[in-house]
């Protein structure tokens with residue numbers, strides 16, 4: 497890159513894009529960070545510019561922009577937190593649930609929306625026009641698992657040296673276990689570029705033990721109007737079902753930390769506890785491990801329709817209790833048999 501050439505970049509952070517235009521190839525990565533600080537308020541030492549690479553590594557602050565091979569208009573994904581956000585997160589009292597952009601919905605409202613023809617028309621349009629790029633092929637007899645990314649598989653707001661630090665614990669174990677029974681789709685309310693970037697970062701796109709069927713981005717979503725909450729963007733599973741008739745409400749489950757995303761298909765959605773504050777919660781978060789168990793167990797059912805995913809933990813708990821009880825009964829029966837045989841032997 498010519499050193500005098502103007503460098504124009506887009507920095508994506510916290511779901512928003514920021515244009516950085518007044519730099520040239522002579523400027524350093526440090527200057528770029530200072531400019532990002534002006535735009536976002538994230539201090540340079542807290543900024544992690546994920547896809548800014550020099551010789552495969554994050555460049556030092558004195559590295560010149562001209563050596564980085566940046567395309568004009570390149571997009572850079574930033575992770576990093578504001579000082580106030582960090583102070584806020586670390587001062588939050590224990591046990592107080594964090595509510596940011598989720599809202600709960602009552603059952604009556606879900607049904608009312610689901611049957612609205614205008615939304616079915618929108619879904620039809622997505623089925624016809626939304627282009628899906630297959631990453632692998634559907635496998636006969638597999639059920640369908642649809643996964644959100646942010647706060648479901650990945651804490652996208654904390655700062656870290658590498659994306660992997662922000663990965664939800666047991667992600668690869670979860671995907672490997674689920675892949676035995678489910679074709680897996682990733683659906684995130686962001687653009688395809690970021691989905692691909694994040695999946696690469698987490699090592700999902702290249703993992704040897706499972707394959708993702710395809711990714712879906714915000715363009716496959718539709719906006720619906722709810723009387724109570726106004727306009728909301730949701731992820732209608734009908735788009736997938738329309739394109740792939742082997743997947744139906746009977747064999748599809750969707751995991752998302754925002755219940756609103758299930759508004760069109762409430763019965764197929766399981767709201768996962770959000771994974772936030774990765775540095776604090778990484779040591780104890782076992783959500784994916786537990787859900788892998790649930791997904792394995794329900795995979796034996798012909799129809800998910802009888803399940804209430806809101807009670808998934810309760811369901812799992814009851815199943816284990818029943819099994820334990822059955823084992824105890826079987827052991828008792830065996831003991832009784834042993835007694836009989838002992839008596840018989842003694843008689844003989």
Ligand SMILES: [Mg+2]
Nearest residue numbers: 644646647753
């Ligand atoms: Mg999410």
